[in-house]
Amino acid sequence: MEITEAVKKFKDQIKLLHAYEHAMGVMYYDIETAAPKNAIAGFSDTLAAFSEITYNISVNEENFKLLDFLTEHAGELDEITRREVEEAQRGLKLLRNIPVDEFVEYQRVQSEASSVWHDAKVNSDYALFEPYLKKLVDFNVRFAKYAAPDMDPYDYWLNEFEEGFTQDVLDKYFAGIKAALVPLIHRIGEKEQIENGFLHKNYPVWKQRELSDYLMEVMGIDRADCAIGETEHPFTTGFNKHDLRITTHYYENALESSMYSVIHEGGHATYEMGNSDELIGSSLAGGASCGMHESQSRFYENIIGRSRAFIELVFPKIKEMFPDELKGVSSEDFYCAVNRAEPSLIRTEADELTYSLHVLVRYEIEKKLMHGELDTKDVPSEWNRLYKEYLGVDVPCDREGCLQDSHWSGGSFGYFPSYSLGSAYGAQILHAMKKELDPDRLVREGKISVITDWLREHIHKYGRIKKPAELLDIACGEEFDPGYYVKYLTDKFSELYGL
């Protein structure tokens, strides 16, 4: 085979696969934001047909040979193509190494598990879900061994979700988090709690929609490249740097809920809108990893969006929009209210301070499950024990405990840590940024675009060309160091609660 011919074949395939991914992505966005409820059956049929088609395009001997040929000639490829080949190999590593019938069986089990988990959660009936969790753990341990026989299975999955981050890094990371945050949260629990009742007055949805527009404007998001939709559980998706979609959910009696969804998802979108133009049409558009994506969304949500400077910037407008609801409330009151820290049961509703402890619980349980050190039957008791120990809360039922997240039912083990890593990356990036910029002053002056430009130059433009650890090196000039995150949280919340 000629190298030119092989590259053309490979690029044509990327283009074709992108067309299917684009269509499936738009359909997913549509079903979550716009489609009527009963559309789901028809969608499932079309998505199943497309999944089969794309599977057949990728998983076949001819394609394996093509990728192996390109891998052998990696030295002759430009950087983008080389990374595209690497990513394609990475994506197929598992599928090339597991027996087809086991994979088919896994898909069947996983699909059933998702449906059973849903019922189990609604009825808070862990026993219903337990046999499926057991099967999914077994599959994932076995699959890890097929793909990487010499690797610890949990390390394999951790590395799949966040390349370079295995248990040796994460054990140290979470040990530091635990040591610093558990006592800090305990001390805050003894202080007087911050008043936030005014955030839960009645805020009409149509006015909140206008607030979303304003926040996107403040963030410098070009609406010609990024739309906003409404959904049950906010998410962001995108099809190229000129077509991003953020979503939010409006609650009439919770002003900060949609406000911070918009800023968080706006951060995800800002990342992808900042990809360099050369990534358009490549398979490297988007973000480097889940953790790096989360670092950007949380940077805008917490580090910027929950800063005193940001509240001082936006509060006058918010007060103008809701003069009755915010009567007598000062900018400082608002700042404190949106930063109120309080141990709670649900990860997705956790505040900035306690969030990583929710993740830690999941990390410890996954680790034991993957090593056969915890029976799936004992997950609820272990979960409840850890929530009591780390967060001091009593879990009243499994619906608000170990059944709350969908990840395990989808067969994802090792994904959770990236949520927490994102925040830690963010704090480290902030530290590096401060050597060159004064983010607080810029935010106060409404110049968030200068901060975004810095992030684009150091992170966003690379898409998936660089791996997470490489990006940290580019942006910060050093290796991952969770100390910045611990210090950031300790400083911020000590000041806030007068410790």
Add this chain to the structure above:
Amino acid sequence: MEITEAVKKFKDQIKLLHAYEHAMGVMYYDIETAAPKNAIAGFSDTLAAFSEITYNISVNEENFKLLDFLTEHAGELDEITRREVEEAQRGLKLLRNIPVDEFVEYQRVQSEASSVWHDAKVNSDYALFEPYLKKLVDFNVRFAKYAAPDMDPYDYWLNEFEEGFTQDVLDKYFAGIKAALVPLIHRIGEKEQIENGFLHKNYPVWKQRELSDYLMEVMGIDRADCAIGETEHPFTTGFNKHDLRITTHYYENALESSMYSVIHEGGHATYEMGNSDELIGSSLAGGASCGMHESQSRFYENIIGRSRAFIELVFPKIKEMFPDELKGVSSEDFYCAVNRAEPSLIRTEADELTYSLHVLVRYEIEKKLMHGELDTKDVPSEWNRLYKEYLGVDVPCDREGCLQDSHWSGGSFGYFPSYSLGSAYGAQILHAMKKELDPDRLVREGKISVITDWLREHIHKYGRIKKPAELLDIACGEEFDPGYYVKYLTDKFSELYGL
């Protein structure tokens, strides 16, 4: 080939094509309602890739043989499969008979023409568009001859859009319309005009959204099967009877605009939601023809929605929603205002009475173009002459004249008459319905569902199993008779204007 095997192959193909059509349909809906402006380039790429794939699935010798085999064995097929084969043959008739290179060239010209038409319209510059119109007319005459050598070319295209309706039917139809309506419109022009200023006060969009919800509820539209989106030019699309999408556009200073868009598009959706279950997954879901589809949307919009009974039903709620804007306005005032008839320039904004005369102008011009009796250079003068003659209005510029519609630039000649036929079908269907039901009483009592049940039983349930003329026979027990339409309009508007 075995018949069972051939049917299976054919059904698999329908399923596969449906998956692509579904995805392309959702993408179209998304780009028109939700996508950011700059998404268009990425969408074009994916839609082009899918168009090529679906073209290749249908247009090949193997498939032609399959369809011919099934056509020969039509007697052995069940009714649905037989009609599916017929429709597949119909869809390929042209593609099987024209030289591939001519088709490719046509697509290129058509794509350019659409873009040039857009610029020509914006600049009101007919000369820019004229060479493209000439080419498109030539192509369409030639293509008609390839597909049906013995047929008049305009008859060929008319029959493509509305089976069974060729010039002999339409000449008589439009002659009747012209004879009755032109003098009626003239007499109305001499009467005092109806006051409708209150419809153009300020109606906040968020309140109009609530009105849409109310109107859909009154129509009995199940929101689990039908969503509503917002777009520039309202349309309806659907992917199966459990997934319809209507759209509307809100103008703050034109209450009736979105109100009647919702009812009109809701009528289209009601048609498809009424398909029988056996059509799910077949290629016969949807409506029998453009004209029949339009008959249902206009039935709900005009015959029901602009009736005195309907206004009496909904006005109390509308007044409750807009008490200041509608202060001093009575139900009768509102009824008169939404029925105000006035000759105008733009077809899509025309009232119920004058609408068909707009269509007549296009019919006469298309007919002459297809027969070489009118030079494309002379379209504007002919257009302006006919508007003056039929509607009594002076066309100030081609943007508001012969450049207003996109149809010709898309290569559609013969489509316009179906818009008018829809209204005529509707009036004939109303006459038949009145033999069994009292629609006015039912509407006044809020029992629109009884009317919808009747329409479902006589029209909606059949989807495309029956052709338009067959449906008229089922619903009315007689052939197409435009007399009902003329009488309906004459009665309604004579009463309204006290003639």
